[in-house]
Amino acid sequence: LYTENSTIAGYAFVEEDKTRGFVELQDIVISSSYRKHGYGKHLMKQIMEKYSCIKLIARAQDQHLISFYKGLGFEEDLIIENYYSVGEDGLRMSWGNR
Numbered sequence: 001l002y003t004e005n006s007t008i009a010g011y012a013f014v015e016e017d018k019t020r021g022f023v024e025l026q027d028i029v030i031s032s033s034y035r036k037h038g039y040g041k042h043l044m045k046q047i048m049e050k051y052s053c054i055k056l057i058a059r060a061q062d063q064h065l066i067s068f069y070k071g072l073g074f075e076e077d078l079i080i081e082n083y084y085s086v087g088e089d090g091l092r093m094s095w096g097n098r
Helices: 039-050 063-071
Strands: 010-017 022-030 053-059 075-085 088-096
Touching (some): 010 039, 022 039, 053 063, 063 075
Antiparallel strands (some): 053 088, 075 088
């Protein structure tokens, strides 16, 4: 994702699973100097325009991040205990055709 002056503001990495009909958002990063300016939302909307079903795993304790995804229409699917480390769970979220 580029800014108006062609500076890289961030990127996203998705892994497509054609046999199961969805993409998995593996990573999304917005440079710290561009956070809170709508670049993450813009990047996610570009991905959502390209794919009809997106799944991801977010840190279950990161309510700011979960609120971000919910604001885009993602829904909570399930908790994966100790996904990141002992006591740090993952939250499976999905958007689109299921």
